[in-house]
Amino acid sequence: MRRGRNRIFFLFITSIICYISWNLFNGTYQISLTNNEPEEEQAYVHAVSAGLPLIHNTKLCSSNKIDLIFVIISFGSHFLERQAIRETWGSMPYVFNVRSQILFVIGYQTGNNIYSDLVNEAQHEKDILYLTIDDKLMTVRELHAYDWLDKYCSNVTYIFKTDDDLFINSILLHEIVRELKTKSDEIDERYLYNISLQPLFNAQLNLDVPTFLFGWAYESSKAERNATMGQYYVSYEEYPRETYPRHCSTFGYLMNSKTRKLLADEGLKDKKPFRFADIFITGVLPEKFNFACEILPFGYHQSNNADECITRIKQSNLKDVKVSKRPLLVCSTGRHTGKNTFPDYYRIWAVLKYIYGDRLSGKRNRDTSLTNAKHFATEPTISLALWTSSYQWAKSNKNVICLNNESSKVYYIPARDLDSIPQTDLNRYKTQKFTTFNQLKKSFDIWCLE
Secondary structure, eight states: OHHHHHHHHHHHHHHHHHHHHHHHHHTTTOOOOOSOOHHHHHHHHHHHHHTOOSBOOTTTTOSTTEEEEEEEEEOTTOHHHHHHHHHTTTSOSEETTEEEEEEEEEEEOTTOOOHHHHHHHHHHHOOEEEEEEETTOHHHHHHHHHHHHHHHOTTOOEEEEEETTEEEOHHHHHHHHHHHHTTTTOOTTOEETTEEOHHHHHHHTOOSSOOOEEEEEEOOEEOOOOGGGGGGOOOTTTOOSSEEOOEEEEEEEEEEHHHHHHHHHHHTTOSSOOSOHHHIIIIIHHHHTTOOOEEOOSEEEOOSOHHHHHHHHHTOOTTOTTSOOOOEEEEEOGGGGTOOOTHHHHHHHHHHHHHHGGGGOSGGGOOGGGTTOSOOOSSOSSOHHHHHHHOGGGEEEEEEEOTTTOOEEEEEOOTTOOSOOOHHHHHHHHHHOOSSHHHHHHHHOOBOOO
């Protein structure tokens, strides 16, 4: 009897020790669940116990044809940013014989009550990776996204990381990858728009250590020690060195799968990595392996004005590179500074497509395997309550006909078109009879929300 009691006591003490150890080990990454939807709490607990994301598409990269994946850091509430990207620079998955895929990476945030909306969006779009990592832990979130890629997208050679408030010249990136894929062992005299690509080829052929990491390279700079600088202040305890190593700007960087795996594996060994993801992942980690972020020799432009981006794009004369400025690769939108300027994505995209012109048409850019590869949503991917609470500025004051069932509804016009749909367009809809919701949206620039 006494032996049985001792055994029970031993098991109890062992359980307590395991519980405390687990919490200490995972305390950096885990978050308390407060004010969440019941189904979200249940999903979170299950995901953590299984070591999985809350939402992910394990078949995202099931096609062996994918050459490039865009890893886009987003926030749960950024529904319109994601939709704007899907309809603009993320809308061409096959250009110049290069196949790409977009992936939105979202960290966990308590109390926002949008889990059901994210589930709905993910079911329709198939491009959401919703991690259990706190969205404030930017470095950990990005490292875990790369670890997920290693499990489910290891067949994809190139990765371009960026944020959802930026506009990416995805067409140019397809061109760059096309060059890297074509006769990759012939590295001499390789140019794109009169710009040498030899550094990229050299890094690609380095067999000793993966060193393929290119972006808007920042030289070594001093760590901010002034406590009045808010989020940019860094204590000596957090970062003991005086200067940061050379690193890529968070605007966007290109790496191959070998470099991505090297950096992720090394970074995940650190239980409390430096909080600035760009400095840690593209600066501190590469320095351990004696390489650094190199310059991706195309244009990066930071501005609060989309007109400046459009002007830069127009200055890229793709037909006469001798008089052209180097093509723009990344440009910030008004969303980068929190402005309600969602039309920026669409305005820049329209000009970019015009500049490329007929180079985007023709048989060489068609991929017959993509026919019906993605079925667009037949209903909105966000709730009316979320739309009205977050984007009152986009609400129409007019009652118009809802095109889903022609019953009287209130129409909500997205940011790119704040005018009410005219009766002539309603008449045109009745005669054309669009077969998909996507055709309807692109034709009228509207969402009909139930």
